[in-house]
Amino acid sequence: MDLLRLATAGSVDDGKSTLIGRLLYDSKSIFEDQLESIETTSANRGDEHTNLALLTDGLRAEREQGITIDVAHRYFATPERKFIIADTPGHIQYTRNMVTGASTADLAIILIDARIGIQEQSRRHSYIANLLQIPHFVLAINKMDLVGYSEDVFRQIKADYTEFAGRLDVHDLTFVPISALHGDNVVNRSANMDWYQGATLMHHLEEVYIASDRNMVDVRFPVQYVLRPQSTEHHDYRGYAGTVTGGVLRAGDEVMVLPSGLTTRIAKIETADGPVADAVSPMAVTVLLEDDIDVSRGDMICRVNNQPTVTQDLEAMVCWMSDSTQLRQGAKLAIKHTTRWARAVVKELRYRLDINTSHRDESVDHLALNDIGRVRLRTTQPILADEYSRNRYTGSFILVDEATNVTVAAGMIVDPT
Amino acid sequence: MKTQLSHLAMLEAEAIHIVREVAAEFERPCMLFSGGKDSIVMLHLAVKAFSPAPIPFPIMHVDTGHNFDEVIEFRDRRVAETGVRLVVASVQEAIDEGLVTEETGLRASRNRLQTSVLLDAIEKHRFTALFGGARRDEEKARAKERIFSFRDEFGQWDPKGQRPEVWNLYNGRHNLGEHMRVFPISNWTELDVWHYIRDENIEVPHIYYAHRREVFSRDGMWLATTPFLKLAESEQPQERLVRFRTIGDATCTGAVDSPATNIDQVIEEVAATRITERGATRADDRVTEAAMEDRKKEGYF
Numbered sequence: 001m002d003l004l005r006l007a008t009a010g011s012v013d014d015g016k017s018t019l020i021g022r023l024l025y026d027s028k029s030i031f032e033d034q035l036e037s038i039e040t041t042s043a044n045r046g047d048e049h050t051n052l053a054l055l056t057d058g059l060r061a062e063r064e065q066g067i068t069i070d071v072a073h074r075y076f077a078t079p080e081r082k083f084i085i086a087d088t089p090g091h092i093q094y095t096r097n098m099v100t101g102a103s104t105a106d107l108a109i110i111l112i113d114a115r116i117g118i119q120e121q122s123r124r125h126s127y128i129a130n131l132l133q134i135p136h137f138v139l140a141i142n143k144m145d146l147v148g149y150s151e152d153v154f155r156q157i158k159a160d161y162t163e164f165a166g167r168l169d170v171h172d173l174t175f176v177p178i179s180a181l182h183g184d185n186v187v188n189r190s191a192n193m194d195w196y197q198g199a200t201l202m203h204h205l206e207e208v209y210i211a212s213d214r215n216m217v218d219v220r221f222p223v224q225y226v227l228r229p230q231s232t233e234h235h236d237y238r239g240y241a242g243t244v245t246g247g248v249l250r251a252g253d254e255v256m257v258l259p260s261g262l263t264t265r266i267a268k269i270e271t272a273d274g275p276v277a278d279a280v281s282p283m284a285v286t287v288l289l290e291d292d293i294d295v296s297r298g299d300m301i302c303r304v305n306n307q308p309t310v311t312q313d314l315e316a317m318v319c320w321m322s323d324s325t326q327l328r329q330g331a332k333l334a335i336k337h338t339t340r341w342a343r344a345v346v347k348e349l350r351y352r353l354d355i356n357t358s359h360r361d362e363s364v365d366h367l368a369l370n371d372i373g374r375v376r377l378r379t380t381q382p383i384l385a386d387e388y389s390r391n392r393y394t395g396s397f398i399l400v401d402e403a404t405n406v407t408v409a410a411g412m413i414v415d416p417t
Numbered sequence: 418m419k420t421q422l423s424h425l426a427m428l429e430a431e432a433i434h435i436v437r438e439v440a441a442e443f444e445r446p447c448m449l450f451s452g453g454k455d456s457i458v459m460l461h462l463a464v465k466a467f468s469p470a471p472i473p474f475p476i477m478h479v480d481t482g483h484n485f486d487e488v489i490e491f492r493d494r495r496v497a498e499t500g501v502r503l504v505v506a507s508v509q510e511a512i513d514e515g516l517v518t519e520e521t522g523l524r525a526s527r528n529r530l531q532t533s534v535l536l537d538a539i540e541k542h543r544f545t546a547l548f549g550g551a552r553r554d555e556e557k558a559r560a561k562e563r564i565f566s567f568r569d570e571f572g573q574w575d576p577k578g579q580r581p582e583v584w585n586l587y588n589g590r591h592n593l594g595e596h597m598r599v600f601p602i603s604n605w606t607e608l609d610v611w612h613y614i615r616d617e618n619i620e621v622p623h624i625y626y627a628h629r630r631e632v633f634s635r636d637g638m639w640l641a642t643t644p645f646l647k648l649a650e651s652e653q654p655q656e657r658l659v660r661f662r663t664i665g666d667a668t669c670t671g672a673v674d675s676p677a678t679n680i681d682q683v684i685e686e687v688a689a690t691r692i693t694e695r696g697a698t699r700a701d702d703r704v705t706e707a708a709m710e711d712r713k714k715e716g717y718f
Contacts, residue, residue, distance in 0.1 A: 001423060001424050002421065002422070002423065002424055002427075003422075003424035003427045003428070031690075031691055031692050031693045032691045032692050033692050033693055034693060070561050070576065070577070070579060071561070072557075072560045072561050073553045073560050073561075073603070073604065074554075074560065075553070075554045075604070075606045077606075077608070081424075082424040082609075084604055096581055099581065099583060100581045100582055100583060103583040103584045104584060104585070211420070211421055216420070224434070224437050224438065224441060225437045225440060225441045225467075227467060227469075227470045228470065229469050229470035229471065230470075233469075234469050234470070237469065237470075241437055241466070241467075242437075243430065243433075243434045243585070248420075271465075272464065272465035272466075272468040273465075280420050280422075282422070282427065282430050282431070282434075283422065283426075283430055284429070284430040284433035284434050284437070284466070286468075297441055321581045334590070336586050336588065337586075339438075339441070392584065393584060393585065396583070396584045396586065397586065398581075398583060398584075398586045398588060400588055400590060405588070405590035405591055405592065406580055407580045407581050407582070407583075407588045410581065410583045410584075
C-alpha cells in the first residue's frame, strides 16, 4: 500500500468540506461517535441535512461561525492506498493556508460549483497549485444535482477550464462531475449521469500513478545530523544522517560534498535495520564516507558531475504569509533551505503577481499578506540551490522574521544563478 | 533496487526526519513518554533515528500517580534497554508540596493537574522542545495542529495564530522561556501505529491485549477498579475479558470488551471498529465538544 497526499481547494460554498465528509463517510472512515456528535450539532443548529462539513471544522470558532480557519488534516485508507488530505480553507487568507496545506501534495482537487462555473477563486487556487508544482490536478465539478445532472453544463466548464489551464504548466488534468451532497461519482458511481464514462473521484485517487513524480536523477543528500557515538564499540564511527531528497544514492558511488567541493566515495549506506545498497527519496538513512573529510549539518552530498548551484544570490517566487509585516527591499530575514540556516537580504522586489490576471506589477514597493512576487535575495552563506521545478525540496526555502521568529514567507527558487 | 516505499516506510522516514531535525536544532529537547503505544512507537523511532549512537535527549513521564503497575514496569524496562535518561514529573509530589490542589468528589481527576506539572517541569529543566506522540486522527483540535507547534512563555497554544509549515522546512526558532511541541507521528492513524508495532515487532504493555480484569461501568465505559477510584453505590464491579485501546491515567482510561489476545487480532479489531479510540475510552475528552482544544490552549500535551 502506498501513500497519496492530496490538497483540496475551494470555498465553503463550493462544498469542499461536504466532499471531504463524503469521501470519509462513503469509504467508512467516519466513526459512529463522530457521526453522532455532528448529527447532534447539526440538529441543534437546525441544519436541513447532517452537516458533513462539521467533521473537518475542528476549532470552536470554526463551528460557531461555520467557517474554516486553518488547514486540517484528514486520513483515510482503501485497500489500494492510504490518503492524507490537507483541507485548506478557501476564502480567508487563502494563499497562506493553501501553501501550508499543499506544499507537499501529490494531487490537488479543485472544486467548481456547477451552477457558477470557473470563478476568480478557481483560477487563484489553480495558479497556486501550479506554482507549488502539484503534479496532478482533479477538477471536481460539484453540485451537479442542482443543474439537473446536465452533460452540457459539465462540458462547458471543462472547455472553459481547459482553455484557462493552457496558460499553466499542468501535466495531468482530470474532470469529474459530482454531487458531494448526494454522493454521485464520489465513491459510488452516479445513477444520474449515464453520459459520464470516466472514473469516480475515489477510483481516480486510488489509481493515479505517482511513483514517477519524484526526482530520481539528481542525487541530493542534505546532511541533517552527524552521528558520532562515543563508545568503544563504535570508536571511529562517523555517520551522516539525513533524508534523501533526490536521485539514487548507492554504496561505492563517487560523491562530492558541498560547499567544500571535496570528493570521496560512499563507503556504506546504513539504516537502523541494517545496511542498504541504495537509497531513494524520501528515505531517512545514514551515509558513511570512505575518507575522513570535514562534513557538517547543512552540507550536501551529491554526484561529482551533477551538482546544485552553489550561490549567495537567489532568484525566487515568494508567497508572503505575515499579516503584521511586509516584504520590502532591504529587509533582512533568516532563511532556511534544506538543513541550512543563513541570513538573507532582499536585494530587489522585481514584481508582484496578480494571480487573477497573471499581470506583473513592477511598480509595487512591498508584498503584503497573501501576495506572491518575484524577488532577488543575497544570502550570508552559500545556498545549495536547485530550481523548484526540478526538485521541490532542494528548490524551496522559508524566510523567518528574526524579531518574532515567525515564518513569514515560502520561497521557490526559479533560476539559481 | 526498491524504489517504491510503502506508506509505513514513508511515515517512518518522515518521523525520523523530524526527530533528527529537533536534535540538531534545539539545545534541550525532551521526549514525553507515557508508556502508551504512541509514545512507545515514538521512542522506537528515536532509537532508529540515532542508531548506533544513543538517543541524545532524555524522556519524561508526567506521572499522575494513578498508574497501571504493568505500565510502570514496562517503562522502567524500556529505559534500561535503551539507556535513555528518564525524568519523572510527579503530580503526587506537586500535590504533597501544595503546588496544585486535587479535585474532590466522585469524578475527581488529575487530568488537568498534569498540565501545570508538565509546564513546571519544562521550566525547571529548561526544555526547549518536547516531543509528543499525539496524532492528528485522534481528535478534531489535533487535526489542526502543526508538527512543530509553538508554545509561548505560559505554555499556551494559539490555534488561530499558528506558524505556516511548508515542505519539510520546520521552523523551531523561539525566545528564552518559550518552547516547541513537536509531533513526529502527526500523520499516523491508530491502525498505522498497530501495523508498525507488528512489522517492527515492538513490545507493548500486555494490558493492550485481552485479559480478565475487574471493571465497573461508568458513562458507558468500563473503568478498572483501582484504589484511586471511588465507586458510587449503583456501580457494581464485575470481572470481564477486556483490553485497553489507550493507556493513560487509570481513573479516566476505559477498557473495551475484547477477545483480542495477540497483535493480529488487535489489528483486525481496530480495522473493524466503528468508534474512535478517544470516544471509546477517554473520559477526559467527553466533557465538552471542545474539551481537547481548551486543554491544549492551556498547555496540555
